[in-house]
Amino acid sequence: MSVLKDKSYGFALEIVRLSQYLVADKKEYVLSKQLLRSGTAVGALIREAEFAQSKKDFIHKMSIALKEANETLYWLDLLKDTSYLVEDKYQSLHSVCKELVAMLVSSIKTSKKSIS
Numbered sequence: 001m002s003v004l005k006d007k008s009y010g011f012a013l014e015i016v017r018l019s020q021y022l023v024a025d026k027k028e029y030v031l032s033k034q035l036l037r038s039g040t041a042v043g044a045l046i047r048e049a050e051f052a053q054s055k056k057d058f059i060h061k062m063s064i065a066l067k068e069a070n071e072t073l074y075w076l077d078l079l080k081d082t083s084y085l086v087e088d089k090y091q092s093l094h095s096v097c098k099e100l101v102a103m104l105v106s107s108i109k110t111s112k113k114s115i116s
Contacts, residue, residue: 003103004046004100004103004104004107005043005046005047005050007096007099007100007103008042008043008046008047008065008100009043010096011039011042011043011093011096011097011100012039012040012042012043012044014092014093014096015035015036015039015040015072015093016036016040018032018035018085018089018093019032019033019035019036019039022035022079022084026084028084031075031078031079031082031084034075035072035075035076035079038068038069038071038072038075039068039072039075039097041064041065041068042065042068042069042072042100045061045062045064045065045068046061046062046065046104048061049061049062049065055111055114055115056115058111059108059111059112059115062104062107062108062111063108065104066101066104066105066108069097069100069101069104070101072097073094073097073098073101076090076093076094076097077094
């Protein structure tokens with residue numbers, strides 16, 4: 001799980017930096033706040049899942065992290081399509097977020113197999 005934990009933490013750092021840029025340079029407050037909330041929640045939920053009370057609790061927390069990652073993809077798409085986010089920054093963040101989604105899906109599937 002440490003690869004997922006590390007990748008989600010690095011992603012959260014990039015999201016925080018992007019949010020700071022959007023507020024300071026683009027004077028964009030609403031979308032940046034939504035992105036900041038969902039983008040940082042992914043790593044927080046993964047970290048929380050480390051100490052889940054049960055396998056079902058772990059799956060639940062990881063599933064919420066997956067939902068937050070998917071929501072983050074939405075905000076990234078919206079920021080790109082409204083020209084708040086340049087293509088190369090979008091591609092970089094979108095790629096990492098898609099990797100997180102794939103890793104979360106895999107982790108959830110593996111965990112579900114072990115309880116059925």
